[in-house]
Amino acid sequence: MPANRAVSEEPRLAVTRPERSRLRRTLALTLPVPVIGLVLLLTSGHLLMPFDRVVTIEAKMASKRDFFEDPEVRRLLLKHGYRVHITRMGSREIANQDVEGYDVVFPSGQPAADLITRNRAAAGHPALTYRPFVSPIVLGTYRAYAETLDDADIATPQQSQGVGGAPLYYTLDMGAFLNLTSSGKRWNDEDIGIENHGVQNGNKILAQTSNICESNSGGTYLGLVAFVRKGNDAPDTEKEAEKLAAEIKPLLVEQGLPASEMAETYLSPNGKGIAPIAVFYEHQYLAHQIRYEAAKGRPDTDRVLLYPDTRFVTEPQLVALTKDGERLGELVSSDPELQARAVDLGFRPRDATADSMSDQLAKYLNDRHIQAPVTSADDTKAVLPSLPLLERMIKIVGDCPELPGASK
Amino acid sequence: MRCSLRILTLCLTLALTVPACSGSDDDKTTLRVLAGPDLAVLEPLLGELRDETGVQLDMDYKADADTGDALVSGQGGGGHDAAWLSSDRYFRLRHKDSARRPLRTPTMLSPVVVGLRPAVARELRATSPGGRLSWADLADAAATGTVRFGMADPRQTGSGLAALVGVATAAAGTGGALREDDVSCDRLRGFRSGQQLTADSTRDLLDDFVDHPGTANALITYESDLLALNSGGRLKEKLEIVRPEDGMVLADFPLLLLDPDRRTAYDKVVEWLQRDSVQEKIMRTTQRRPVSPSVTRDGQLRAPVGNALYFPDRLAVVERLLDDYGDPRRRVPDQVIFLLDFSGSMRGERMADLREAFADLSGADSSATGKFARFYQGERLTVVRFGGRVLEERTITVQGQKDLDTLAGVVARGGYGDSTAVWTALDHGYRTATTVVAEDPERAVSIVLMTDGENNAGIAYEEFVRRYEARPAQTRTAVHTYPVHFGEADAGALRRAAAKTGGRMVDAQGSSLSEAFKEIRGCR
Numbered sequence: 001m002p003a004n005r006a007v008s009e010e011p012r013l014a015v016t017r018p019e020r021s022r023l024r025r026t027l028a029l030t031l032p033v034p035v036i037g038l039v040l041l042l043t044s045g046h047l048l049m050p051f052d053r054v055v056t057i058e059a060k061m062a063s064k065r066d067f068f069e070d071p072e073v074r075r076l077l078l079k080h081g082y083r084v085h086i087t088r089m090g091s092r093e094i095a096n097q098d099v100e101g102y103d104v105v106f107p108s109g110q111p112a113a114d115l116i117t118r119n120r121a122a123a124g125h126p127a128l129t130y131r132p133f134v135s136p137i138v139l140g141t142y143r144a145y146a147e148t149l150d151d152a153d154i155a156t157p158q159q160s161q162g163v164g165g166a167p168l169y170y171t172l173d174m175g176a177f178l179n180l181t182s183s184g185k186r187w188n189d190e191d192i193g194i195e196n197h198g199v200q201n202g203n204k205i206l207a208q209t210s211n212i213c214e215s216n217s218g219g220t221y222l223g224l225v226a227f228v229r230k231g232n233d234a235p236d237t238e239k240e241a242e243k244l245a246a247e248i249k250p251l252l253v254e255q256g257l258p259a260s261e262m263a264e265t266y267l268s269p270n271g272k273g274i275a276p277i278a279v280f281y282e283h284q285y286l287a288h289q290i291r292y293e294a295a296k297g298r299p300d301t302d303r304v305l306l307y308p309d310t311r312f313v314t315e316p317q318l319v320a321l322t323k324d325g326e327r328l329g330e331l332v333s334s335d336p337e338l339q340a341r342a343v344d345l346g347f348r349p350r351d352a353t354a355d356s357m358s359d360q361l362a363k364y365l366n367d368r369h370i371q372a373p374v375t376s377a378d379d380t381k382a383v384l385p386s387l388p389l390l391e392r393m394i395k396i397v398g399d400c401p402e403l404p405g406a407s408k
Numbered sequence: 409m410r411c412s413l414r415i416l417t418l419c420l421t422l423a424l425t426v427p428a429c430s431g432s433d434d435d436k437t438t439l440r441v442l443a444g445p446d447l448a449v450l451e452p453l454l455g456e457l458r459d460e461t462g463v464q465l466d467m468d469y470k471a472d473a474d475t476g477d478a479l480v481s482g483q484g485g486g487g488h489d490a491a492w493l494s495s496d497r498y499f500r501l502r503h504k505d506s507a508r509r510p511l512r513t514p515t516m517l518s519p520v521v522v523g524l525r526p527a528v529a530r531e532l533r534a535t536s537p538g539g540r541l542s543w544a545d546l547a548d549a550a551a552t553g554t555v556r557f558g559m560a561d562p563r564q565t566g567s568g569l570a571a572l573v574g575v576a577t578a579a580a581g582t583g584g585a586l587r588e589d590d591v592s593c594d595r596l597r598g599f600r601s602g603q604q605l606t607a608d609s610t611r612d613l614l615d616d617f618v619d620h621p622g623t624a625n626a627l628i629t630y631e632s633d634l635l636a637l638n639s640g641g642r643l644k645e646k647l648e649i650v651r652p653e654d655g656m657v658l659a660d661f662p663l664l665l666l667d668p669d670r671r672t673a674y675d676k677v678v679e680w681l682q683r684d685s686v687q688e689k690i691m692r693t694t695q696r697r698p699v700s701p702s703v704t705r706d707g708q709l710r711a712p713v714g715n716a717l718y719f720p721d722r723l724a725v726v727e728r729l730l731d732d733y734g735d736p737r738r739r740v741p742d743q744v745i746f747l748l749d750f751s752g753s754m755r756g757e758r759m760a761d762l763r764e765a766f767a768d769l770s771g772a773d774s775s776a777t778g779k780f781a782r783f784y785q786g787e788r789l790t791v792v793r794f795g796g797r798v799l800e801e802r803t804i805t806v807q808g809q810k811d812l813d814t815l816a817g818v819v820a821r822g823g824y825g826d827s828t829a830v831w832t833a834l835d836h837g838y839r840t841a842t843t844v845v846a847e848d849p850e851r852a853v854s855i856v857l858m859t860d861g862e863n864n865a866g867i868a869y870e871e872f873v874r875r876y877e878a879r880p881a882q883t884r885t886a887v888h889t890y891p892v893h894f895g896e897a898d899a900g901a902l903r904r905a906a907a908k909t910g911g912r913m914v915d916a917q918g919s920s921l922s923e924a925f926k927e928i929r930g931c932r
Contacts, residue, residue, distance in 0.1 A: 202583055214509075256584070270697070273713045
C-alpha cells in the first residue's frame with residue numbers, strides 16, 4: 001500500500017453528513033484554533049464531504065490522465081469521495097512494471113490492458129476492466145504539411161458539415177504515405193515542395209511516434225503500419241509477424257530517439273518545428289480545439305488532423321486491482337456527469353463505433369463552431385495482430401529491452 | 409455520544425491527511441540533485457521553491473552531469489535523489505536496456521544555435537542565396553578559416569553533444585536520424601578545423617569568448633546563452649543569432665527522479681515548476697523558452713525554433729561521433745596521400761573528371777555534402793602521380809587558396825606514363841606514410857588509390873603485401889587504403905588491397921570521381 005494514502009482501509013463508517021452550522025459550533029467549543037481554520041477551509045472549499053472518507057486512488061496511467069487531471073473531473077470524483085493520485089508513464093511500461101501498491105492502472109489501449117489482465121489472472125488475481133470511452137488513433141499535423149500532402153494526392157480534405165472555414169480534417173492514404181516514407185523523400189524535395197506552402201524542412205517525411213517500447217499509441221501505430229503494408233491484413237503466425245516487423249522497421253525507426261509525449265510536443269508552441277506529423281489520439285486534439293476556442297473564440301486553424309483511411313479506434317481500459325479501483329471504474333463508466341465530461345474533453349462515448357462519431361460529441365463541437373470529423377463508411381478498419389504477435393513485433397521494431405514481468 | 413464519535417473521526421482524519429496534503433513546516437525535506445552547470449542560473453529561484461513547497465534542492469553541480477558516469481552510478485548508488493540536466497538523451501541511450509526509466513519532467517527549452525560576430529555574419533550571408541545559413545555553410549567557412557568558433561566539449565557537456573549531433577546529422581544529409589553507416593567516416597574534420605575555443609562547461613566557454621575577443625568570431629551553444637551574453641553588456645557588439653536552416657537540436661532541461669521513494673517531494677517540485685507564474689520567472693531568469701504553452705514568450709523567444717533534427721537512437725552512433733571528435737585541445741589535422749594514376753588511358757575525359765574532383769574538394773562543390781567534405785585549413789595533402797613508376801610526389805599544407813591552387817597545378821600537369829604500376833605506387837604510398845607516422849604519431853594518415861587500369865608494371869601484388877607486412881605495426885594499424893575503382897581497373901584486386909589494409913573500396917563507375925572521393929572523405 002502506498003505510503004501517502006490518505007485513509008486507512010477500515011470499513012466505511014456509518015457517519016451521516018452533519019449539518020454545517022452545528023458542526024462549526026461544536027468545533028469551536030472543542031478544538032484548538034488552527035484546526036478550526038483548517039476544518040472551515042475543508043468544509044467550505046473543494047473538499048465537499050469531510051466526514052465521508054476521501055479515498056486516494058493510486059493510479060498509473062499514460063495519455064488518459066488528461067481525463068483524470070481535468071479540474072472538473074477531479075471535482076466530480078471528489079464529490080463521490082475519490083481523489084486520484086497519478087503516476088505517469090507509457091501504457092506498455094505500465095503493463096511491464098510492477099503494479100503492487102496501485103488501485104488502478106489505465107493503459108491507453110487494449111493490448112497493454114490485456115497484458116496486465118493476463119499476468120494478473122496467471123498470478124491468481126483476476127482483474128475487472130472498465131472501458132469508459134474510446135478514441136481513434138490519428139496523425140496530427142499543420143496546415144502547410146497537410147496541403148503539401150494534398151498536392152501529392154496523399155491527403156484529401158474532409159467535407160465539413162455545418163461549420164465552415166478551412167478544413168481541419170483530412171483523410172490520409174496510408175499506403176501512399178508509407179511509400180513516401182520508405183522512399184526516403186524529404187519535405188524540401190522539389191517534387192514534394194513544402195516550400196510552396198511557406199515552410200522549409202530538410203527532414204524525411206515520416207510520422208513521429210512516442211516510444212514504441214513504452215506507449216500504446218506507438219505500438220498501435222506499428223500495428224496499423226503492419227496492417228497496411230501487408231495489404232490490409234494482420235499477420236497470423238509468428239513467422240509472418242517477424243518477417244513483417246523486419247520489413248516495417250525502417251519506416252518506424254527513422255525518427256531516431258523518440259520525444260517523450262507526442263501530443264504534448266505537437267501541441268506546444270514549437271510543435272511545428274519539433275513534431276510536424278505526430279501520432280496520438282483524437283481526444284487530445286479535440287480537447288486542444290475546445291480549450292483554444294474557449295480562450296480565443298475561434299478554433300486553431302493551423303493545426304489539423306490526418307485520419308488514416310485505415311482506421312483504428314483505441315479502447316483505453318481501466319484495470320481495477322483493488323475494491324476501491326473497481327468502484328472507481330464503475331463510477332467513471334456509468335456516472336452521467338463524468339460521461340458527459342468525457343465528451344467535453346474530446347472523448348467518444350463508449351457506444352460510438354469506429355464508423356460513426358457520436359452525435360453527442362459532434363454536437364458539442366458544432367455548438368462551439370468547431371468542425372466535427374466525419375468518418376467514411378468506406379474506410380477499412382485495421383485489425384491488430386494477436387497480443388503475443390504484436391508484442392513480438394514491438395520488440396523487434398523497437399529493440400525493446402526484455403523486461404522482468406513482460407514474459408510472465 | 410454520536411457527536412463525540414464524529415469529532416474523534418474528524419481528528420483521526422485530520423491527523424492522517426494533513427501531513428500528506430500540505431507543504432507545512434513539519435514537512436521540510438531536502439532532495440539531493442545531481443545538476444548540470446547549465447542549471448546554476450536557476451539558483452535565485454530555489455529559495456522561493458523551498459518557501460512555497462517545503463522542498464529544498466541541494467544542487468550538486470557536476471561539469472559532466474549530462475554525459476558523465478555520475479548519473480549512471482547515481483541511479484541507485486550515487487546518493488542523488490534526482491538529476492536536473494540540460495538533456496537526458498545520452499542518459500536514455502545508455503539506459504536503453506534497463507527496465508525502469510526514471511520519471512522525467514521537461515522544465516524549459518532551448519535550441520542549440522550559432523552566434524556570429526556581425527562582421528562574419530555579413531560575410532557569410534553575402535555568399536548564401538537569400539542570406540539563409542546552414543550547418544554546411546558554417547562547415548565550409550570553418551574549413552577556409554573564415555569562421556573561428558567556440559563550442560563546449562561534447563564529451564562533457566549537453567550543449568556540445570547536441571551541437572555535435574546536429575552538425576553530424578546535417579553532414580550526413582539524409583534527413584533522417586544518424587545511423588552507423590553515416591558515421592563510419594568522419595565528415596566533420598573540416599568543420600572542426602574552425603574550432604578555436606573549447607571548455608568543459610558552457611559557462612567557461614562564454615567567459616573565454618568574452619575574455620579573448622580575437623580568438624573566435626562565432627559561438628555554438630544554447631540560444632539562452634547567446635541571449636544572456638547579448639543582454640549582459642559584456643560584448644562590444646552583440647552576436648547575431650543564426651538558426652541553421654537544416655535544423656537544430658533542442659534541450660528540454662528535464663528533472664529526473666532517481667530515487668522512486670522521493671516521489672512526494674519530486675511531485676511538489678514539479679508542480680511548482682510547471683505553474684505559469686513560475687514558468688514566466690524561469691523564462692525571465694534563464695532566457696529559455698517555457699514548456700507551458702499558456703505563458704506568453706518574451707520578444708526574442710517568439711522566433712520560430714526551427715526544425716528539430718532527428719536524434720540518433722543508437723548509443724554506438726553517438727559514441728563513434730565522440731570518439732572521432734577526440735580532444736578538441738589536441739587536434740592534429742589529417743594527412744591524405746592521393747595515389748593518382750597518370751597512365752595514358754587517363755588522358756581526356758577521365759583526366760578532366762579527376763581535375764574536377766580536386767576542384768570540388770577545394771571548394772567548388774556547393775552541395776551540402778560538398779561543403780562538409782572539402783579540404784580544410786591545416787590539412788596535409790600529398791599527391792603522388794604514377795604511371796609505370798612514380799612520376800612525382802608533392803605535399804602541401806592547406807593554409808589558403810594559394811595552396812589549393814598549387815595542388816590543382818600538380819593535378820593539371822600532363823606527363824603521362826605508358827603503363828600502370830598500381831602496387832609499386834601503393835608501396836610508395838606506404839613508405840611515405842611510414843615516415844609521417846614515425847615523425848608525428850598523432851596525425852591520422854590515410855591513402856586514396858585511384859586507378860583506371862590493371863597492374864601491368866612494377867612489383868606484383870604479392871610483393872606489395874610482403875613489404876607491407878614488413879612495415880612497422882604502427883603504420884599497418886593506423887594507415888588504411890581506400891581504392892577508387894575507375895575505368896578498366898581490377899575491382900577484385902583493389903578490393904583485396906582494401907581488405908588487407910583495413911580500408912574500403914568505392915566505385916566511381918556510374919557516378920563520378922568527385923562523388924567517389926567525397927564518399928571516402930574522412931575515412932581513416
